[in-house]
Amino acid sequence: MAALSVEPAQAKIIGRLYAEKKIDRALLPQVAAALQKHVAADKTGEFQKMLAEVYKGGLIVGSDEASLKQLEEMVKAKGDATRGRAVFLDSAKSQCAVCHQLEGVGGRGMGASSPHAGTGASAGGGIGPDLTKIGTALATNKLIESIIEPSKEIKEGFGTWVLTTNDGQVYTGLKIAENDKAVIIRDPSQAEDILIPRGDVKELRPGQKSAMPDNVVSQLSAAELIDLVAFLKDEKAQASLRGMVSRAWVVGPFAGDAMKKEEWEPRADPLKPIKAAAGPADKAGKDLQWNRADVGGNGTIDLKLVAGKGGPGSATGAAYVLVYAASPKDQKVTVRMTGEGGIRAMVNGSPQVAGALSAAGATGTLSLTAGWNTLLVRVEPTDKGAIALGVQVTGGEGVRFALRPE
Ligand code: HEC
Secondary structure (H helix, E strand, C coil), X not given: CCCCCCCHHHHHHHHHHHHCCCCCHHHHHHHHHHHHHHHCCCCCCHHHHHHHHHHHXXXXXXXXXXXXXXXXXXXXXHCCHHHHHHHHHCCCCCCHHHHCCECCECCCCCCCCCHHHCCCCCCCCCCCCCCCCHHHHCCHHHHHHHHHCCCCCCCCCCEEEEEEECCCCEEEEEEEEECCCEEEEECCCCCCCEEEEHHHXXXXXXXXXXXXXXXXXXHCCHHHHHHHHHHHCCHHHHHCCCCECCEEEEEEEECCCCECHHHHHHHCCCCCCXXXXXXXXXXXXXXXXXXXXXXXXXXXXXXXXXXXXXCCCCCCCEEEEEEEEEECCCEEEEEEEEEEEXXXXXXXXXXXXXXXXXXXXXXEEEEECCEEEEEEEEEECCCCCCCEEEEEEXXXXXXXXXXXXX
């Protein structure tokens, strides 16, 4: 049964048999994998639904004490919180951290990947509830159910609303604010909250679906789902996220003098493109735009895409990473920087840490002032072109990172 490379029709039969408990529960990984192969091509959503059913049948037997215990044990025996942390963080895979904050990391909404798609977009407020301590708040079976069937029980205050305007436009999303003048709707897939004047509102009613997509789970294998649950149950593993930069602005490539860094470095601003230096030496010079990037499962932002091909006449260039740090007071904080390449880190325009990155990480000290600070890091690729950056405050009080000062 290892190579379950089956036709859609067969996969459906296997899925149904499994959901009807006619196939050994131990074969969950194989059955799930067989269905997963067809999820992407299936427009009806049938495979996705069946996959959720299969996960449910394979993981949740019941909510009586004995089955709960069995489930806990399975998560304990097979789940790996460290691997689960990687699944949680990996925005390409699970998207969890895109919508949910946990230990102050993540959860600032989705939106478009460019600041130019809108301003003031997803700063502040998230899409989903904060998941810090969710492992104590929800029993393991409820936790799994919340992930595989988000719409079954919608957390109060996080349900979607459907707003129809007088001219027939329909908006779906969270209701962020409402008064007698206007309603603000946040659609997770849009960069900006939408403000609709009261006079234009024809109907506003609660939707039936959660704003959490049904299909997050279709990206996950059975083992990854178990690892993820093990992570959400493990407070120590979650605490290891504290102080981490989970998303930042990135821009590149920079080669030679193609961009005059002294002109913009002290005033780095994600809303402004960086002007290519003028002049004949820079024929191919193009203005560069900031883009948003998320960390991967290993906690670093992959900068290969922005460092890509360097400017005129060079293979690879440097990249810049920009993020804002909120500090409750003036303080020196310890940061751990991981990744590949050489760095120069600046806070509010002044260089503070320089050196080489490694997977193990190097520590340094940053001086933060009370309020919002600009952290700008220039990263040079290694000889082999490897380039990635992870930043985490490991010593310091109450430091939090965001894409914009709030
Ligand atoms: C597009 C945004 C989005 C993504 C992506 C997302 N969620 Fe959610 N999640 C929500 C929203 C909104 C709710 C609240 C509504 C509800 O209960 O369904 C929620 C609810 C939950 C809950 C229940 C919380 C509670 O307090 O009852 C859990 C647990 C959860 N999500 C885990 C996850 C995990 C794990 C992932 C990644 C595999 C994930 N979510 C991905 C938006 C999202």
